[in-house]
Amino acid sequence: MNNSRIKANAALLGTAIIWGGAFVVQRNGMDSLGPFMFSSIRMFLGAIALIPVIMITDARNRKSPDPVNIDNKKDVIIGGTAAGIVYFIAANLQQVGLVSVDAGKTAFITALYILLVPIIGVFLKHKITKLNWIGAVIGVAGLYFLCIKNGFSIARGDFIVLVGSLFWAFHILTIDHFTDRVTSAKLIAAQSIVAGILSLIAALATETSTWEGIVAAIPNLLYSGVLSAGVAFTLQAAGQKHANATTASIILSTESLFGAICGFLLLHEVMTGRELFGCALMLAAIVISQLPSGGRK
Numbered sequence: 001m002n003n004s005r006i007k008a009n010a011a012l013l014g015t016a017i018i019w020g021g022a023f024v025v026q027r028n029g030m031d032s033l034g035p036f037m038f039s040s041i042r043m044f045l046g047a048i049a050l051i052p053v054i055m056i057t058d059a060r061n062r063k064s065p066d067p068v069n070i071d072n073k074k075d076v077i078i079g080g081t082a083a084g085i086v087y088f089i090a091a092n093l094q095q096v097g098l099v100s101v102d103a104g105k106t107a108f109i110t111a112l113y114i115l116l117v118p119i120i121g122v123f124l125k126h127k128i129t130k131l132n133w134i135g136a137v138i139g140v141a142g143l144y145f146l147c148i149k150n151g152f153s154i155a156r157g158d159f160i161v162l163v164g165s166l167f168w169a170f171h172i173l174t175i176d177h178f179t180d181r182v183t184s185a186k187l188i189a190a191q192s193i194v195a196g197i198l199s200l201i202a203a204l205a206t207e208t209s210t211w212e213g214i215v216a217a218i219p220n221l222l223y224s225g226v227l228s229a230g231v232a233f234t235l236q237a238a239g240q241k242h243a244n245a246t247t248a249s250i251i252l253s254t255e256s257l258f259g260a261i262c263g264f265l266l267l268h269e270v271m272t273g274r275e276l277f278g279c280a281l282m283l284a285a286i287v288i289s290q291l292p293s294g295g296r297k
Helices: 003-029 035-049 051-063 073-097 103-110 113-124 130-147 156-178 184-206 211-216 218-242 245-253 255-267 273-290
Strands: none
Touching (some): 003 035, 003 103, 003 218, 003 245, 003 255, 035 211, 035 218, 051 184, 073 103, 073 156, 073 184, 103 130, 103 156, 103 255, 113 156, 113 273, 130 156, 156 184, 184 218, 211 218, 218 245, 245 273
């Protein structure tokens, strides 16, 4: 493995660790803020954190002997609005779910989006492999042990996070659709602004927030806004330039594992044996679904 590939994989692993830890700080942040206000502030912080990345990218592009101009204002607005609406729904379903669901469990349920993306892609005429289907079946089994209780019932919080994972899958497909037209940093910043505005409207309509509550949540807001959105997205973009696509997907999927570890270490969350078995099945499903098929190495 060459040096650039090692650095790329390290960047992707750093992304997964940061995103895993974000489940804990998102849960802690709601000790003093409602879910919509917390989402709104962290989304605006994420957009601000991406400004230096956008400036550096633009400067490099201008100095390039063959500058690439894919940032049409109309595409940035349309792409940012479309992705922002889906991001608003996905992020806030996750945030609301975290009110009653442990951070580690939320991480694994959310990770289901990795299995859903190729399945939804079938309707968009994307190719889906046998391993994708096998992973999906194992993932459903894992979800059963993780969420379904006696009498075949599912807790309200688990269901909210589960629906959120569906919208995370839609979000991935939306981003994928616009990445050839708009640079990643500008698209992510635009979507964060749109989602932040929508979250702020929802917060003002349904929640009562105080300056004291915002101040108390500052450490959690900075982590989830600056680190999770700004730094992690930058590391992801840098890593995926040199990493093998399959390897990148598998490394990023460990976000759910790090979420469970952080939940255990920082929040003292403990899952039942049944839930741990479900987590193990889902992690196996994620890895299997990302493996190449057809005899390719």
